[in-house]
Each structure stands twice: as C-alpha cells, then as structure tokens.
Amino acid sequence: xxxxxxxxxxxxxxxxxxxxxxxxxxxxxxxxxxxxxxxxxxxxxxxxxxxxxxxxxxxxxxxxxxxxxxxxxxxxxxxxxxxxxxxxxxxxxxxxxxxxxxxxxxxxxxxxxxxxxxxxxxxxxxxxxxxxxxxxxxxxxxxxxxxxxxxxxxxxxxxxxxxxxxxxxxxxxxxxxxxxxxxxxxxxxxxxxxxxxxxxxxxxxxxxxxxxxxxxxxxxxxxxxxxxxxxxxxxxxxxxxxxxxxxxxxxxxxxxxxxxxxxxxxxxxxxxxxxxxxxxxxxxxxxxxxxxxxxxxxxxxxxxxxxxxxxxxxxxxxxxxxxxxxxxxxxxxxxxxxxxxxxxxxxxxxxxxxxxxxxxxxxxxxxxxxxxxxxxxxxxxxxxxxxxxxxxxxxxxxxxxxxxxxxxxxxxxxxxxxxxxxxxxxxxxxxxxxxxxxxxxxxxxxxxxxxxxxxxxxxxxxxxxxxxxxxxxxxxxxxxxxxxxxxxxxxxxxxxxxxxxxxxxxxxxxxxxxxxxxxxxxxxxxxxxxxxxxxxxxxxxxxxxxxxxxxxxxxxxxxxxxxxxxxxxxxxxxxxxxxxxxxxxxxxxxxxxxxxxxxxxxxxxxxxxxxxxxxxxxxxxxxxxxxxx
Numbered sequence: 001x002x003x004x005x006x007x008x009x010x011x012x013x014x015x016x017x018x019x020x021x022x023x024x025x026x027x028x029x030x031x032x033x034x035x036x037x038x039x040x041x042x043x044x045x046x047x048x049x050x051x052x053x054x055x056x057x058x059x060x061x062x063x064x065x066x067x068x069x070x071x072x073x074x075x076x077x078x079x080x081x082x083x084x085x086x087x088x089x090x091x092x093x094x095x096x097x098x099x100x101x102x103x104x105x106x107x108x109x110x111x112x113x114x115x116x117x118x119x120x121x122x123x124x125x126x127x128x129x130x131x132x133x134x135x136x137x138x139x140x141x142x143x144x145x146x147x148x149x150x151x152x153x154x155x156x157x158x159x160x161x162x163x164x165x166x167x168x169x170x171x172x173x174x175x176x177x178x179x180x181x182x183x184x185x186x187x188x189x190x191x192x193x194x195x196x197x198x199x200x201x202x203x204x205x206x207x208x209x210x211x212x213x214x215x216x217x218x219x220x221x222x223x224x225x226x227x228x229x230x231x232x233x234x235x236x237x238x239x240x241x242x243x244x245x246x247x248x249x250x251x252x253x254x255x256x257x258x259x260x261x262x263x264x265x266x267x268x269x270x271x272x273x274x275x276x277x278x279x280x281x282x283x284x285x286x287x288x289x290x291x292x293x294x295x296x297x298x299x300x301x302x303x304x305x306x307x308x309x310x311x312x313x314x315x316x317x318x319x320x321x322x323x324x325x326x327x328x329x330x331x332x333x334x335x336x337x338x339x340x341x342x343x344x345x346x347x348x349x350x351x352x353x354x355x356x357x358x359x360x361x362x363x364x365x366x367x368x369x370x371x372x373x374x375x376x377x378x379x380x381x382x383x384x385x386x387x388x389x390x391x392x393x394x395x396x397x398x399x400x401x402x403x404x405x406x407x408x409x410x411x412x413x414x415x416x417x418x419x420x421x422x423x424x425x426x427x428x429x430x431x432x433x434x435x436x437x438x439x440x441x442x443x444x445x446x447x448x449x450x451x452x453x454x455x456x457x458x459x460x461x462x463x464x465x466x467x468x469x470x471x472x473x474x475x476x477x478x479x480x481x482x483x484x485x486x487x488x489x490x491x492x493x494x495x496x497x498x499x500x501x502x503x504x505x506x507x508x509x510x511x512x513x514x515x516x517x518x519x520x521x522x523x524x525x526x527x528x529x530x531x532x533x534x535x536x537x538x539x540x541x542x543x544x545x546x547x548x549x550x551x552x553x554x555x556x557x558x559x560x561x562x563x564x565x566x567x568x569x570x571x572x573x574x575x576x577x578x579x580x581x582x583x584x585x586x587x588x589x590x591x592x593x594x595x596x597x598x599x600x601x602x603x604x605x606x607x608x609x610x611x612x613x614x615x616x617x618x619x620x621x622x623x624x625x626x627x628x629x
Contacts, residue, residue, distance in 0.1 A: 144170070417432065544571070
C-alpha cells in the first residue's frame, strides 16, 4: 500500500489550510491513489470518484468545513469527500456489512451534512441550508455539487429557479464529465456540449487574471475577487445565458483537474455573497487509463486487479436483469408497437442490447423518472406498448405519475422494476423495499413477481398481450436459484402456482418472487426431517389468488407468507385481510417480511438473514410452531 503521508494527517478539511498549494497537489495525488488501491479491493463506484479528486481538494482547501457546508449529489462522486474528512482508516470497510457506506449518511459523519443516494437532490438541499442560515443569522457558506446528469432532472431546475429568486449566498458546482452511468442525453446536454466546445473559453480565466493583476491596489484585491465575472467580457454572448437569466453568476467552463486554477476560483468565489454557478469540466476515470477510455464499464466495479486493469468476468447463471433484456428483445420482435424506456440506466436495466437492435424504439429520458412514467403514459394513449424499465427504488420518484397519469386513465403501461427487495452493498437508498406497499393500493394496476428468470421472460410476454390496464413486474438483483423445479404451469391472470402440497402439511408457505427459492429450500430440508409443507409461488401480488391459498391453508390451518418488502402494506397483510374478509377465520396467517426500518448495506445473504428472510429462519419458525402445535 502506498504511503499516504499528507492524506493520513487530515482529520477535517480545515487541515488542508496548513498545506501549501504545492503540497495540495500531492494531497490530490494521494487521494487518487487511495481510491485506486482501496476500491480495487472493496469494489464500489470508481470512475466517477476519480474524476472529482482535484475539484474536492480545491473546494475543501478554499472553504472552512465546518462551519461551511458542501452538499453532494448522489454520492457516486463523494469518495474524495470521505477521504478528506478523516475516514482513510475506515476506507477498507467501504460498502461492507457494518462498514462505511458507499453514499453519504448523516449518521456516519458530521460533514455528511445531507444524505445522498438518488440524483438531483443537492441544489434543493443546499438552498434549504442557505435559507436556514439566513433565517438564524449564520455566516457559513453553502455549496451544492451536482453532476451533468443530475442537473438534467426536473428537481434540479426547480431548485435553480427558486435559488435565483431567493438571490441568497450559495454556490452550485457542476461536475460536468459528459456522463451519468451511460452517456447523457437530451437538449441540455447539447447545450453543455456547445459550452465545452468553444476553444476561446478555455483561456478566459488566465486572461481575466492578467487583467486583474494589472489593476492598481486597492482595486486589485476587489478585481481579483471578481475577475471570474470579467470572463463574460471575453466570452461569447450565449455562454452561461440560461443560468445568468435564472439569477446566477456563471463561471466557466473551467478545467476540473487544474488544481491551481480551481484553488484560485474557489477562494475568490467564497468571497462573493450571491448565487454563483461554477461549471467544471472533468474526466470520468481520471488517472486510470482504462477507466478514462471506458468510464461506463468502470463506473461501478467489483474487486479487481489494479495492475492488470482487469475485472473478473462473470460466468454465473443468467441474472434477472439479463433475462429482462432478452425478453424485451423477444417482445419487440413479436410486436412492432412495443417500445422500451429507461431513465439513464440502459446497462442497469438490461436494455443495452435492445437499444442496439431497435434504436428507433428505445428511449432514454435521462435522470427524469417522473417524465419517463408520463412519457410512457402518453405513448400508451397513442397506441404503443411501452415497457418502462425503472429500478424499484427510483420508481418511488414517479409515484404520483404512476397513480395520476397511468392508473387513473387505465393506460396499459408495462413497468419492469429491477432491484426489488434488498439490493446489497448500495444500502437503504437503493433497496427496493416498498414497491408492493406503494403500488398495490392503486386501482387498475396489476402486480406480478417471478420466481426465476424463466418466469420473468414468460411474464414479460404475458404483459405484452395484456391491454386492459397497467401492469408491473418486480424482480430482484442477481440470478435466480437454479435448484427450483423446472416443471411449471402457464401464466394465467390471477392464478398462483402450487409447487408442493401434502395431506399432512405443517403449514402452507406462500412465497413472493425471490422468496420462492427460500421456501423451496426450506421444504426440501424439512422433508428430510419428516415434516411436510405446502409451497405456493404467489406469482400475482395483485390480484392475490386467495382461492388457492385458502384451499391449501384450510388443511393445515396455518399460512405463512414471505416477501422481500416492507411488512406494512405488503403482500402478507393483504393476504391476512383477504382471508379474514372471506370468512376463513380458522386459518392463522403469519407474515414474514422486512421490518419497519431502513435496512443497512451489506451482502444480500447477510442482510436477508438478519431480516429473517432465509431458509434457516423459515425452518425454525415452522418447526417451533409445529412442536407447539
């Protein structure tokens, strides 16, 4: 491990003030080296963090944190922040169970001033901090760091609009690396491209500096503090126009890796007391050649060989994501009206191949889930068959649009929710723990969950032919259990699948999606001990196949539901209510689900087991009650 002589001395960002500008260059080198060495061992977000090293060092050397505040967007770009806030010694625990989060968490460090896992929140939160400061008479500076993908979200523009109107002292820094995870899309991206492409802008800072230095004292000091505003006398008229019209002083574009220039800019900006917009151009993957060449591949990494520049190739079973991507292509081949939509996640949702094969039927709306949902509604109203692929956690952002624009109008949009349930190392901001609860109470919507990747493909084909209203399919991260039986029944509306049944059953277990394999494993192990249970693959979360559940449950008098969703408002509670309303008072219903808590990060098997969603826990529950009975 490289000796990180200066970085190891930093406990708080104010420790940077003791270093010379030359030493700060070494700090930046050590921060980058720490990311290279540590993330290659732990895995995590990689290329985006390599791109913010100099930007972070410059900001933290120019400002005084605390009391000043920097609010980060998403957290994909905030590893340098963690390293400059005294967490070097803990960095080896990054994204590990009970270790350091891969995102920002208020309860992890005092300078994680605002949690960040979803994009587009930083400007709103920073403006809120600035308004609170103004209200209580504080003097601290507030900075929001957003990305060129996050700033395309509607929420960012709402915040910019409000910030210009408030005309208070806060700064927005745009980390413009031309990408989110995949290349950015949209008209605003084209605008940024035009700003970046103007060669005469690149030397404006130096020209303005020369002008300021020629001014006599004491004018020189004032001019030095404002000289980045002088750049507009040199710049083309349209440069930064959008932001200036919204009430911001626009500075840039500037080289986000030129530490001396960045230091000067942020030291000057800190002296200003109005809305400032700093546009920094960075390179995603900076300092690691293969990541610079393919930042998309190296955005999020598993542990890899740093010297060989190689990540281990996956050779495991087909994942749910891959299965959905294959199903989308199959459905497109079957029906020319089928189209696919993603919100800046073509790789994460499995639509990359679809985009190549059907470019005119593929829509990436950027980080704009609300728009994506209503866009799909419009397509459905126009006669198309949209497959809207959005992670479970991100569909939360489009809840009103699902309810108001899709379901009230009974439009046949097909939602495919990857990462349903506990996703693992990304933690509570990314767990898909609530979609059953927030979708099943909406009229007209039907919701399905496949037990394995084969069933996911069958459900995708089924939704293609269903035009009576909206549908949603939820499925987990990773691959399905290949030990499940291959014998299967066709997908029929509202009908579950009975996998095992016995006249001497100790209980009927009704499992949803990813939990079918847990129930199946429990059944096989219990059989070896002479205990039989019925296992039902629910398939349908709405409508629920109460007839099958009641029929099998009546024989044992005991039904156990198991799901990877919050207990409140989940599948189990609805089964309990449905059986009670149908008069099946003799059936006791036990609900196994996620607790009323935000589940921390960790490997999926570990956190599932802690939540009681394992075969061991299910077996113990069945055996304990069986002995009591």
